[in-house]
Amino acid sequence: MGSPSLLPLEPASPAHICPLDQTCSYLDEAARELQLDAGLQAILSHPRKVVTVSIPIKLDNGTVQVLAGHRVQHCDVLGPYKGGTRYHPAVTLREVSALAMLMTWKCALLGIPYGGAKGGIAINPNDYSVSELERITRRYTNELIKDIGPSVDIPAPDVGTSAREMAWMMDTYSMNVGHAVPGVVTGKPISIGGSRGREMATGRGVMITVREALAAQGKSLAGARIVIQGFGNVGRSAAQLLYEAGARILAVSTSTNGLFADAGLDIPALLAYAAENHKSLVGFPGSMPISNDDLLLLPCDVLIPAALENQITEANVAQVKAQIIVEAANGPVTLAADQALEARGVTVFPDILANAGGVVVSYLEWVQGLSYVFWDEERVNREMESLMVYAFQRVLQQSQNRQVPLRLAAYTLAVGRVAQAVSDRGLYP
Numbered sequence: 179m180g181s182p183s184l185l186p187l188e189p190a191s192p193a194h195i196c197p198l199d200q201t202c203s204y205l206d207e208a209a210r211e212l213q214l215d216a217g218l219q220a221i222l223s224h225p226r227k228v229v230t231v232s233i234p235i236k237l238d239n240g241t242v243q244v245l246a247g248h249r250v251q252h253c254d255v256l257g258p259y260k261g262g263t264r265y266h267p268a269v270t271l272r273e274v275s276a277l278a279m280l281m282t283w284k285c286a287l288l289g290i291p292y293g294g295a296k297g298g299i300a301i302n303p304n305d306y307s308v309s310e311l312e313r314i315t316r317r318y319t320n321e322l323i324k325d326i327g328p329s330v331d332i333p334a335p336d337v338g339t340s341a342r343e344m345a346w347m348m349d350t351y352s353m354n355v356g357h358a359v360p361g362v363v364t365g366k367p368i369s370i371g372g373s374r375g376r377e378m379a380t381g382r383g384v385m386i387t388v389r390e391a392l393a394a395q396g397k398s399l400a401g402a403r404i405v406i407q408g409f410g411n412v413g414r415s416a417a418q419l420l421y422e423a424g425a426r427i428l429a430v431s432t433s434t435n436g437l438f439a440d441a442g443l444d445i446p447a448l449l450a451y452a453a454e455n456h457k458s459l460v461g462f463p464g465s466m467p468i469s470n471d472d473l474l475l476l477p478c479d480v481l482i483p484a485a486l487e488n489q490i491t492e493a494n495v496a497q498v499k500a501q502i503i504v505e506a507a508n509g510p511v512t513l514a515a516d517q518a519l520e521a522r523g524v525t526v527f528p529d530i531l532a533n534a535g536g537v538v539v540s541y542l543e544w545v546q547g548l549s550y551v552f553w554d555e556e557r558v559n560r561e562m563e564s565l566m567v568y569a570f571q572r573v574l575q576q577s578q579n580r581q582v583p584l585r586l587a588a589y590t591l592a593v594g595r596v597a598q599a600v601s602d603r604g605l606y607p
């Protein structure tokens with residue numbers, strides 16, 4: 179079926195692997211496996227709503243710049259739309275649409291009552307001052323005011339955004355409606371109703387997935403050799419928690435540099451070093467520099483791509499030596515690479531399972547906010563872990579029962595759940 183033809187998408191770049199085509203192909207595969215009705219499949223292939231707004235801002239130097247901001251709402255059949263907000267120069271409507279669809283499947287797989295959405299602005303946040311970023315975020319929120327809300331669509335952080343942007347979004351929304359509405363976003367600061375444990379949640383979910391993946395092969399985290407691409411919110415938290423559990427973190431990277439140490443990196447020391455050096459990893463004692471390209475090819479037990487899409491592709495997959503890949507990023511392994519890895523017996527734990535810890539704790543944050551009762555971090559982590567482990571076991575079981583790879587197993591569970599809900603609600607004419 180391919181990318182939905184109704185969307186006002188940018189032309190596909192021949193040099194670039196389109197994330198939307200990839201995600202739609204996985205949906206097509208799941209639809210075939212489930213023998214899904216063609217009409218239902220067509221409904222699920224299209225986002226319900228696509229919003230693109232212009233964001234005029236006055237820069238600190240007095241000039242005006244107009245940016246494009248997107249919010250794609252893929253499906254709300256199970257509950258309010260839910261998904262992060264990305265600030266990155268490579269953001270396109272195609273990418274945001276793919277990420278919105280992934281959110282639908284992720285929430286359905288984890289059994290949380292949300293649909294899927296994603297937002298984004300094509301900027302490099304490092305090119306803007308804090309006050310410029312605040313103006314951009316507030317204007318973007320203002321333009322989306324009728325499209326978001328605690329029972330409509332609930333943004334959260336993603337690449338290039340954090341609790342700070344969520345606080346600005348919450349404040350802008352609240353000013354518009356005339357009273358405080360903490361539930362309009364998740365991943366916000368604890369001082370305004372954020373949840374304990376949300377900041378580390380995606381990394382914690384990744385650590386749980388790695389632990390369960392190794393356990394399923396009769397191995398343990400202690401001494402496991404792990405390579406992590408990306409040292410932002412997700413990569414950093416996963417590195418810290420895996421290190422604390424006794425794993426050997428051989429290499430980590432940011433977009434500009436990477437570090438390798440065969441004996442394993444001292445992650446607490448590296449976190450302190452990066453904090454002192456404005457996030458730069460360069461020159462960390464006891465390590466060697468490594469490029470992002472070489473990092474992906476290191477021999478290891480578990481490779482964790484935790485940065486962006488399309489990192490393991492047809493071009494490098496033959497040289498990937500990891501035994502297990504845990505997709506902390508959304509869409510880091512392309513379809514062609516996925517098939518090649520499957521043929522070679524490399525196990526890939528898919529994004530919609532592996533990085534779901536973040537949205538699960540976003541859900542727990544929303545639940546705490548709605549009930550005005552806030553939990554300690556131990557409870558948040560326990561509730562998240564139980565949902566993650568349950569979803570992991572279901573995916574493994576489904577893969578064995580249907581004799582299909584883990585990604586297809588996860589998709590059949592997620593798509594099947596959403597399709598059932600569409601059909602039960604009678605949305606299918």
Ligand SMILES: NC(=O)C1=CN([C@@H]2O[C@H](COP(=O)(O)OP(=O)(O)OC[C@H]3O[C@@H](n4cnc5c(N)ncnc54)[C@H](O)[C@@H]3O)[C@@H](O)[C@H]2O)C=CC1
Pocket residue numbers: 262335336337338339380407408409410411412413431432433434470484485486487506507508533534536537
């Ligand atoms: N923040 C969250 O709660 C969640 C994030 N994710 C996904 O995890 C991934 C990472 O997100 P965050 O850590 O939140 O973003 P972030 O903005 O905090 O960090 C991104 C990291 O990736 C690095 N990076 C960027 N481009 C790179 C490249 N070409 N090669 C190597 N490294 C590169 C950056 O330098 C940075 O270290 C994304 O795919 C995101 O969609 C998924 C679920 C939840």
Ligand SMILES: O=C(O)CCC(=O)C(=O)O
Pocket residue numbers: 260261262263281284332333334335336364365508533534536537538540
């Ligand atoms: O926490 C959330 O609501 C969404 C996180 C996200 O954007 C993702 O899982 O890709």
